[in-house]
Amino acid sequence: MESPTPVLDLLFPRRCPVCDRPVKPFGALICGECAKVPQPVGDSVCCKCGKPVAREDEYCADCMKMRHLYYRGAAAFHYRSVSGSLYRFKYDGRREYSDYYGREMAQVLEHFLEELGPRHRPDLLVPVPCSAQRLRKRGYNQAALLARKVSEITQIPVREDLLARPKDTKAMRSMSALERQNNLKKAFHVYGNGVRLKSIMLIDDIYTTGATIDACSGALLGAGAKEVSFLTLAIGENDL
Numbered sequence: 001m002e003s004p005t006p007v008l009d010l011l012f013p014r015r016c017p018v019c020d021r022p023v024k025p026f027g028a029l030i031c032g033e034c035a036k037v038p039q040p041v042g043d044s045v046c047c048k049c050g051k052p053v054a055r056e057d058e059y060c061a062d063c064m065k066m067r068h069l070y071y072r073g074a075a076a077f078h079y080r081s082v083s084g085s086l087y088r089f090k091y092d093g094r095r096e097y098s099d100y101y102g103r104e105m106a107q108v109l110e111h112f113l114e115e116l117g118p119r120h121r122p123d124l125l126v127p128v129p130c131s132a133q134r135l136r137k138r139g140y141n142q143a144a145l146l147a148r149k150v151s152e153i154t155q156i157p158v159r160e161d162l163l164a165r166p167k168d169t170k171a172m173r174s175m176s177a178l179e180r181q182n183n184l185k186k187a188f189h190v191y192g193n194g195v196r197l198k199s200i201m202l203i204d205d206i207y208t209t210g211a212t213i214d215a216c217s218g219a220l221l222g223a224g225a226k227e228v229s230f231l232t233l234a235i236g237e238n239d240l
C-alpha cells in the first residue's frame, strides 16, 4: 500500500502505530490520545548525533570519546517511547506506520535543515539498506518506507539503488561499540557513481552507537560523496 486512499482505509482499517487498533478518528494516521505517547527528542540535543543531552552539554558522552564519519544527525523520537511500535513496524508487517512516522520525520528534517543552513540541504535521501536475505524474509525494508515518505513530503529525491548491503551481518544488540564497528567493516557497497559530489542524508529507523550510520558514511564518502548526514525515527540514550 503506497499511499492508501480512504476507500482502502475503509476496507482495511489503518492501525495506530501506538495502540495497534484501528485509528480513531477515522482518516487520521494516529489516534488523538495515542499521539501523546511518542516522545519528541526536543531541542536539547548533542551537536553531533542529535541524542538528548542535559541543557548545558554540547556533546553526548559517546560523541565526546568517538569520532564519527558523518557530518551531523537528527532523530524524531526517544527510542523508549516507541520501542514496541518500532518492533511491530520492523517485524510484524506494519508498513502503514511509515505514513505517520515519515510525516513526523519530515517535520524534524525541515527544522534540522533550518539549523544547518541551505549549504547542507541534502541532494539525496538514501535509506540504510538491509541484506537481500532479510528483505526476502520481511518483504520490505522499513528504512526505505520511511525514506519514501520523507521524500514525498520534502521533495528531496530518494535513491534506493546506490547503497547495498551484500551480506547479512550478525545481530548487534549485545555488542559493544567496537564490536559493532568490526562487524560492519565492508558491510556496505556503493553502486555506480551516483553519489559523487553529492550531499547525502541517510535514513534509518534507529540510531544507537552510530556504527551502522558510520559504516554507510564511510562507504559513501569513499565513493566520492561530499557530505553525509542522517535522520532517524528514534534515538537511544547513552545506556542503550
Ligand SMILES: [Zn+2]
Pocket (backbone or CB within 6 Å): 016, 017, 018, 019, 020, 021, 023, 024, 030, 031, 034
Ligand atoms: Zn491508538
Ligand SMILES: [Zn+2]
Pocket (backbone or CB within 6 Å): 046, 047, 048, 049, 050, 051, 059, 060, 061, 062, 063, 064
Ligand atoms: Zn552525540
